[in-house]
Each structure stands twice: as C-alpha cells, then as structure tokens.
Amino acid sequence: MLEFKGLTKQFNSTIAVKPATFTIPDGQMVGIIGRSGAGKSTLLRMINRLNEPSGGQMLFQGRDITALKGRALREWRNECAMVFQQFNLVGRLNVLTNVMSGRLFHHDFASSMLGIFTARERAFAIRALDRLGMAHVALQQTDTLSGGQMQRVAIARALVQEPRVMLADEPIASLDPLNAKVVMDALRAINRQDGLTVICNLHTLDTARQYCDRIIGMQDGVIVFDGTPTELTDRAAREIYGAEAEEAFSEAMTSTALRPGASAPAQPEARVVN
Template structure:
C-alpha cells in the first residue's frame, strides 16, 4: 500500500499541496482531477520524489519514501515510474534505444548511452513495444512518430523499469481525442492485465470517469473528493473545478464505448 500522510509542499509560502492524506491499494487505477493549479502535478512529483515535501510523509509497504536519499531514492524511482505530458524521449535516437533507456537504473548513464544492453533486455523492449502496437517502429527515430505514438513509447520505456506503480502526469494533455483514447486504453490494460498501480493526473472529467475506478478530486492543494468514479456527481465536480467546470466537462471524451478505436494495440500479455 502507498500512503500519503498529511503531505504538504509549499512554494514561497503558498501551499501547492496542503495536508493531503490518501492511501492507494496495489492494483488500483486512480484518476486525479482538478483545475490547473490544483496541486495534481506537484503531488505526483512528491510521490516520485522529484520534489521534496515540506511536511508529512510518504510510505510504501513500510518504506518511508520521504526520507530516502542516494541509491535508495534511485531504487524507489525505478519502482515508481513516471510518464510526463511531453514524452521525455530523445528524438534523434531510435525508438528501441529510447525504450531501453528505461533500464538506466540497472546500468548507469554511461553504459546506457553506449547501448550496452543485454539480449534479454532488448527482447523485453521489443515485447513492450509489441504489446503497445509499436514493434514496427523500433528502428525509427523517435521524433518521426506522432504524439500518440511517442507517448506509448514513453509508456514502454517506463515499463522497462519493471515498476510497481506508474505515475502519469497529464499524459494526454497534448494529444488529440483519438490518440488520447489510445493512450488511456493502454494505461488501463497495463493496470488490469499486469496489476500495476496507476495514478493518472487528468484535466478532463469524463476521461477520468470512463477509465478510472477511483477518482481523487483536488482544489487549491486539498483533496475535496475521494471515491468511486460512479459516485462523483456533477455538483461535486463543480466544487472541484469551480469556474472551469464547463471547460473540463466538455473537453472530455464522452464514452469509451462510443469513441472510435484508433491505433488500438493488441491486449497486453499477463505479467509472468
């Protein structure tokens, strides 16, 4: 279990995350929603320890994450992989090498950049790409792919870390609706078929309702809703989004069942 206990982060006296206490069971898919500036991204960065908390604790299976330093912190970041809005790929490198960089924590920077990966790791990378419908792009430069394809490469790269938790920070914010659907379907399959916990920051309300079993709503750094997606009423959503409610609602994909299946990848194989 991952637990946030009174987690706080202040920037120049302003609390971006304000006393958040949450627990996440293994294997959950959680959508974190809220207007811009609600504290969603800051909270995920705290969990991954890309940012240090001002107060409170982060604990996972007895490990006090908020106290980790050095190699122990690097090991945590391998267990808790992060996907970003802007993909974080090296455009001039081929897709396969970008995915293999997910093994950075196993080799170190110099070895990884020299391409000294084992045959077993190359097989892992190709399998991850195949599961995401991208095996045919393995030798292409990453910057030749569409945005949706690049985000799936970023997901494959994260999977090479063999994580227990996958943090996705606005993974579809820069994508068109069809590619956004493809990426969200990939994250949901990973969650359901591999049992990886997924915490996904989302700006749009219906996307969270369609893909996530649990929703955490944030406003001004605080949690104002935490419960099943079906339990989130429009009244509660208005409290979360405030004046941005109409924008957040209407930008979203209305239904996974009605949306066209574009670039849909084959189902992921269950974890060994």
C-alpha cells in the same frame, strides 16, 4: 500500499499541496482531477520525488519514501515509473534506445556510459513495444514520431522498468481524442493485466469517470473529493472545477469517443505486419 501522511509542498510563500493524508491500495487505478494549478502535478511529482516534499511522509509497503537518498531513491524511481504530458523522450535517439533506457537503473557505470545493452534487454524492449503496437518503429529516430506514438513509446519505456506503480502526469493532454483513447486503454490494460497501481492526472472529467476505479478531486492544494466514479455527482464535480466547470463539462460532452476499449490490450491504429 501507498500511504500519504500529511504530505505538503510549499513554493516560497504559496502552498501548492496542503497536508494530504490518504491511502492507495495495490492495483487500483486512481484518477486525480481538478482545474489547472490545483496541485495535481505537484502531488504526482512528489510521489517519485521529482519534486521534493516540504513536509509530511509517504510510505510504500511500509517503507518511508520521503527519506530515501542516493541509490535507494533511484531504486524507488525505477519501481515507480512515470509517463509525462510531453513524453520526455530523448528525441535524437531511436525508439528502441529510449525504451531500453528504462533499464538504466540496472546498469553499471561503464555499460550505461558506453550505451551497451544486452540482447535480453533488446528482446524485452521489443516485447514491450510490441505490446503497445509500436515494434515496427523500433529503429526510427524518436522525434520523427507523432505525439500519440511517442506517448506509447514512453509507456513502453515505463513498462521495461517493471514498475510496481505507474504515474501518469496528464498523459493525454497533448493528444487528439483517438490517440488519447489508445493511450488510456493501454494504461488501463496495464493496470488490469499486470496488477500495477496506476495514478493518473486528468483534466477531463469523463475520462476519469470511465477509466478509473477511484477519483481524487483537488482544489487549491486540498483534496476535496475522494471516492468512486459513481459517487462523483455533477454537483461535486462543479465544486471541484469551480469557474472552469463549464469547460470541463463541455469537454465531457464532446469527447464521448473516449470509451474504454472492448478488448483490453490497446489496438494500434495502423500496424505494420513484420
């Protein structure tokens, strides 16, 4: 259970996230929606402390996350994986090494500096890649992949962390509809099969409606909606998006291709048999 108690973020004079208090039970898939600049990204990045909160508290299974330092903080980041809009992979390393870097927390100084990974880690990374249909590119240099492929590699890296929580910061904002579906299906499968809590920032309304158990709407740093997709009426949505409502809705109209996959694991578009 992830509890937020008045979590705040202030940049100089502007308040990005006003005191937020809510609770996310284990295994829930949560979508955070709102227009750009509403504080979604800041809220998400505070959870793994890539952004430091300015005030308030955050508890995971009763442990105070906001007070962690040094190794304990890195342990929490290892438990709480993150997927980024721009993938944030190391382009010049191969795919396999990028995935294995998800286990760096468990390495000692020498082995991580020398880049030594065990056979078990290699096997585990290959399995994770295979689960996302990406094992065939394991030895390719990462920056030769397409955006959709990179995001799946990033999810594989997150998986080998064996996290308890998965954060996804606009995971599909840089992808075409087909790849967006593959990535969202993968996140949903992880949520269902592994029982991971998934917290996902989304800018399109219907993706959130179709994939998430719960939707949190943010406006100017304030949580203005918190409920199930069915509770999110068009009027409530219009309020969240304000001036950007037309855009969010029209996107909802055009991205009807995005329906949760019938079979739960992600189906890769072209899979090389090996």
